[in-house]
Amino acid sequence: MRTSARWIQEWDPEDTAFWERTGKRTANRNLLFSVLSEHIGFSIWSLWSVMVLFMGKPYHVDPAGKFFLVAMPTLVGAFVRIPYTVAVARFGGRNWTIVSAVLLLVPTLAAAYVMHPGTSYTTFMVVAALTGVGGGNFASSMTNINAFFPMRRKGWALGLNAGGGNIGVPVIQLVALAVITWAGANSPRLVLGIYLPLIVVSATCAALFMDNLAPMKSDTGALAATLREKHTWLMSVLYIGSFGSFIGFSFAFGLVLQNQFGRTPLEAAQLTFIGPLLGSLIRPLGGWLADRHGGARITFWNFVTMAAAAGVVTYASSVRSLPVFLVGFIGLFVFAGVGNGSTYKMIPGIFDAKAQDRIAAGESQEAAAAWSRRMSGAAIGVIGAVGALGGLFINLAFRQSFLDTGSGTPAFASFLVAYAVCFALTWAVYLRRPTAAPDAERAVALART
Template identity: 45%
Template sequence: MTAVAEKTTGEPPARKGRWIDHWEPEDPAFWERTGKRIAWKNLAFSVFAEHLGFNVWILNSMIVAFLGDVGFNFSIGQTFWLLILPNLVGSTLRIPYTFAIPRFGGRAWTTISASLLAIPCVMLIFAVSNAPTATSAGTPYWFFLLTAAALGFGGGNFSSSMTNISFFFPEGKKGLALGLNAAGGNIGVAVTQLLVPIVISLGTGINLAYAGIMWLPVIVISGLCSWFFMDSLTSAKPDGESYGVALRNNQTWVMAFLYIGTFGSFIGFSFAFPTLIKETFVDFKGFVALAFLGALIGSISRPFGGWLADKIGGAKITMWNFIAQAVFTVSVLVAVDIDSFALFFMSFIALFVLTGIGNGSTYRMIPMIFAAQTRAKVFKDGGDLELALKAAKRQAGAVLGIVGACGAFGGVLINLSFKFSLESTGTLTAGLAVIAAYFVACTAVTWWCYLRKSFAIQRAPSLAYADV
């Protein structure tokens, strides 16, 4: 399709495989004529696939809470390893998943990554269908560990999806788009935690295999939708050079540190919350079925964080959000100390809200930081600002992958904190104290790097980081 064809049909030029070569979302005429429709279509199917990824990734959060009811008796340490491994594998896969976008294109890779989710679902069905009996030891623990690792496939989808979608939207609408994309994925945690207790209870007794079976037809539908309706952008290439620049940029690691405190907390708390209820408040273990409320509220609040960042500034929202996270973590600690389930549950709900807002605000800061750095460099040394900003977009795409991986790894740290705290002291006090201290450190880092006026003006004279 030629440039003339674009003017007559309203479609951007494309090549075989639904690749779009010409994409200018910053051009108002292009955006209104055709860009907006294509961008929102791809966002819709991206949300569907990413949502499914989270559905599968979080499965063990509910499975481990019911393993004892069907005859699998694992220790606290063994239980938490089944929660830690999906986090660990999911965070590790986020880097190669981001690199897959330029290699395969957003359309093809979304199809592939969605289809791969069938593997852990089948493994889970087998694992929980062989419970211990008087004559059989049942599925060995090592296979549960392998299944937990395979569930991590779902965690990799986030970075590739966010990187891909970031190229479809103009800067002024990117905060909302990324927030919706991430929230649509994050809410998959709540959907799984809501539906699994219901589905596994259908019929007689508890059938954990249903937790894997229920997602298989959805995986097929998601793969087909991605293949037939999504597009790939030639410009969506956070290439190796961009990654090299991003890895050498101190701001990449500052944002990774902060994202551990937001998304790492969200996914870490989501994995642990049902087990924490069951282990810490035995008399209230029936409330495990309500654990989905935390992830649901945290997911819904994520776009709000992106919107606030667009209106007020990501750094300001992020700093005050970390202060509130520290306060409510201490509130959870107090609840455990005085044995108040009501305070424990409500404090965790507040934490989920805050992690959602922080997820939106920190992710929105990334492209703004790189744009600010680029403008400052051109302001000082000269050069073509338009070309420099395009390079900054590619670097920001690479940073999204790095930061997303580090944030997911935060879920590992959260669950390790709870594991060692429960194993060594029998309570959550030590683990919660460490987490609260991390939030305080995140508050200080945010202020130091982005809100000190003298520092901001020195580093970016044409656009202070205080506006990030």
């Protein structure tokens, strides 16, 4: 029922008086507990990036098998993002946050049951796939928070929400480091024991402190419409480059350090959290910069720097220089974090620009704004789902690279080419001055996003 006390019946964040009176306080409260839930979701999604650090010789899983193992959650996480996006409007942001948090108990308990030598590789693959539900939390959380905030605050709010969630990756890596340091590499269940009560806490907080927005209605029509919108797919490519890099590198970093540079599990764990932590912390800055200077401009220069960092990493990998490699690789994490924030700011901006065209054609401002919210919310789910597949591509690239050459160098070279494609695409579509007069107004509006 949409009439209970936990449902907000009227919500207009673009109304400045409403926003200052009650909207800002309510939106910030929901943002806070959304970050908590998404944070735990990301930790569980990246669970197997640390479980593989505990899988020594008695587990009989080779490096290629481990890369494939950490790729499974990204694949499942990408596909569940679409239904998770729809679920927010269907069941309510608060309600779905509770359900999505409780679902995290399934892969966590399953991992606790199977994490010991003698378990078959197929079983590990199935349990790793279950953690993909944690990736869905991101899509539902972002769609929900997108509806709470006005356009002028979306870049910061979405960046903060996503950044707080992304920090779940380095946090679970730090937890694993602590466990390996104090209890040894034979105690993976200690990590799981820490997260089980945290999952319960996040679900309880969502139930007590979050709200549902009644104006958000289940809208499969908007989802279908975004699939026909070219900018959905163009932005998906850019998000593969930014978020796909972040999550893919986060899952693979420890394995690369072990197989490329011969680090032990403890030595790898001492380094793996640094890149994801910095990339997560800087994501809100990417949204803030996009709010001030335009998402397209920040995204363009960000991919230029990512290509440069990939060049450094490719060189360091070829000469096996760990210090240079760490500088370049951590640079990739930082720039991926900035790009995550700037690309997500572009999404509502694009549909807001298109809403202005609808107003010019005679549609009311209220109807056009509602259309923009519907479309941007649906697009966030689609783009988030496709972008997450970048993590799968990265881990498969590493797997093939190590199988073929025993080194990650060919994979890094392919990433450099991918980032060059991304900055060229950003310039050609969102920054290049238009040549056709009828499209000039829209192109200028898009460039400001």
